[in-house]
Amino acid sequence: MAGRISDEELKERVRSLLQVDKDLRGYGLNADVVQGEVQLQGIVDTLKEKERAEKLASSIPGVKGVANAISVSTDGAIRNRDVATEVTEELATNHRVDLRRIGVAAVDRGTVVLKGHTDDTREIEAARTAAASARGVTDVVTDVKPEKKEPTLKDIFHNQVRNDKEEG
Template sequence: MVTGHKDETLKDGSKDKSINDESLKEALQRKLEDDINLRGYALKADVVEGQAQLQGIVDVLAEKEHAEKIAKGISGIKKVDNAIAVSTDGAITDSAVDFEVAEELNANPEVNLKHIGAKSSGGKVILTGNVTDPDEINTARRSAGKARGVTEVKSQVKVRAPEMTLDQIFHSQVNNDRETDPAD
């Protein structure tokens, strides 16, 4: 964790927040510039009264979210206003976004395409389907956010109870038969 300097007390007894904000800004800007995934974007950071403000342009939603995570990881930053825009070089169609999202989902072994699908419109992706593990939804969201052209990911995926195996079905039937057997 990176921390800022303590606030200085002014003659009137109030605290000079600008010193702490300036050190937080410098720490945040340095972390953004040193990050291997973000250094090529020339992102700008400012801190006012402990609130970080991020600006710039990145290629994919995952990079925007990564920058916000970096800012939130700095001790002394209370809130993050993430105004980073997601923009790709040239136009990208919804079908191209759908294709790229499907590639990202398929590339992640923790996402089963039989459980989760995606559809996009104007860069906004909606995940649909049914899963038994809620973690699969979060993994799919992160994977979809890596696709070119994605500006937002929403989930309409439902979590359902796991299906019973044949063995479990058999044993539940045997147990039910024992409970309802009139011969007992």
């Protein structure tokens, strides 16, 4: 088939990209390719690095899909509260995240749940990215709701008028 890139060529392109990337080159990540599908393997320190490897592999023309089997590991046992502390520190250092609106709700074996209220999708994504940068995080669940608005006097008045009509 003319124009189709061979699996071997794709494998070399993916491996090369992973080896030259400043954030990933020290990990010795591996890639195999079967019928255009990339299988990534190896160990990294953060979820952000795992996701970066997948994004890089997906960016190569000819790649049909990526199965990311990269593991996120730490240098030893890490407790849930330690992960929560690290995530909170990452959130605090990100200028796009307001800790009054988004914070850590729970951590369970590397899965972090972010909770809060904001209408800003960029802030939610910034919080997710910051959390993924923390040591020990293997997954980030975002449970951020639209911001709660305080009712105005006009809202209260109209709500009361509607209630009065329903009673009458």
